[in-house]
Amino acid sequence: VLDLPLYTAGSSLILNPMGLGLAFLSVFVGIIIGCLPGLTVIMGIVIMTPLTFGLPMHFAILILIGIYVGGNYGGSISAALINIPGTPAAVCTVLDAYPMAQRGEAGRAIGIATVSSFLGGLFSVGILVLISPFLAEFALKFTSLEIFSLAVFGLSVIVYVAEGSMVKGFISGVAGLLIATIGADPMSSFPRFTFNRIELFTGIDFIIAMIGLLGASEILIQIGNSEAAVAVKQRLKNVWPGFAFIGEHLTVLLRSSVIGVIIGAIPGTGATIAAIVAYGQQKRFSRNPEAMGKGAPEGIVAPESANNACTGGAMTTMLSLGIPGDAVTAIMIGAFIMHGLRPGPELFLKNFPLVSAIFLGMLICNVLMLVQGLAFARFFTLLLSTPKAILQSLILCFCVVGSYSVNNSLFDVFLMLLFAVIGYLLHLTKVPRTPMVLSLILGPLAESNLRRSITIYGGGMRLLEAYLQRPIALGILVLTAVLLAYPAIHHLMAREKVAESAPAP
């Protein structure tokens, strides 16, 4: 049964000129960030988060949602016009949008991407609104044992889906857990790894680490491999693809949106994986798979609806369970914590109007994305000629000023620079940064809940007995173990198959 007050309680918070203005502005900024190659959604969220400290919580989150939704869509504009995905999530959109633009249909390519992104986003908002209250109600029964198991599950999946070597993913994850222990111990307040620095007693601010690891270090990485972008110069005509087009591609839209929502809800995944999987599935189910990669509309519909549907999926896990679906929602959790709140089932109980405002905010931002995408397509196209040197310099300054503004401390700027160096070194050694980022959020959650469980149930065999009495906690841990063991089992099975098929000497 739909709980109507839940969905309208926050309307007064954001359905006002200030709220709508901020939503409009943040979606606009988000699309610009997304469409400029080199600026990612994560970077946009990271540099915008410090700006929101002075605002009430609902406006702060609204701004981040606007950038998240706008940024995920914006990547398709540069994908269509300059053959470079503005964001990694538009990596598959390039394959068909650019050939379509080269045929003189750049407007149509951008229009299809806009409408698909909107419908994918809308679908995911529907899922978010319908599922998250029930998931949160279910999660309210969770004790520290279940929360600990969930945090461990989140950590294991993050490492599992990390690009490249799994061992390196683990190294990054464990190093993140270690960084999260810096500061006063959560149970006894004993100072750990503070080296007598008073600034470290409260721990390393998550936002500072984010700005360094994902913002500043990304610019350092880009400086080494800059590439010149050549824009397709043509007038954008017929941006609106028409209702008939939507009707024809309804199955593709629905399938890809479902893929996007599911992948978005899995911790540690994100829009890029969703877009790749949706594109792959579309190629499998397509009646004309040979046309894909040569400017087929369905090749734009599938990845774009999936990458925007991802937003609702990631928000569902974040809001109802307090587990980040991707790096963006991890930063959002950081923003919640900065405002003295923590996403999770208790948010639904204690901050009813805020949850409703987030639902409405997601809906409004998706509508604004559609309107702006169709109306300002020509303007966003013009922005693609902005010199990279100016953008990168301004972003680095944003990182410095943003990290200062978190606690009005120059020590935080130093920490941000340190994390930028760490992020750059991780890139050089091909160690993924995402597991470290997500560990910073999940680490304290895992440690404090494990210690709480030990205090309640006792350690050793007594803890094991408690697990046996709580099937959900045990189930999550078993699932985690299976996920972690799967690559090794798969490797052994593949070796056995090779050995069997090899001819006898």
Add this chain to the structure above:
Amino acid sequence: VGEIVLSAAVAVLGAATFLLARTFPSGKTLEMQPGFYPQVLGVLLVLLAGLQLFQTLTRTRAAGWRRTFKFALPRSFKPLLVLGLMAGYWMLLFFTGFVVSTVIALLAMVKIFGGSWRQALLTCLVGPPLFYVVFQLLFEVPLPRGLLGLL
């Protein structure tokens, strides 16, 4: 070499963590005092470093030492230059405050990133006022002041 250096660095970090965490109250193993969790993480890091080294050496043996042993230096030294510049910017912020340090930093950065003098000057003219309007006026977030209290 890069992979071996990574393994060694992770092993050193793990060992240092373990040794430092041993100085924290640890209590009985299963009571989980403040030192227990960091000690576990330290041991995990050492184990992972060992695993990483093992994987590297196995791969190296399979591919041949000469092919694998290339030191992967970054393609340009610009990142190091920018890091140095950022460190300088940080120190200048402490002495001169936001405006002067940001103008100098932006000018230097645009030039390092390959921009023209016109672009550099334009960024210096537009950047600091933009930050002031967005941070201080619009979102009421304070900007750093220097030793003399100047913005």
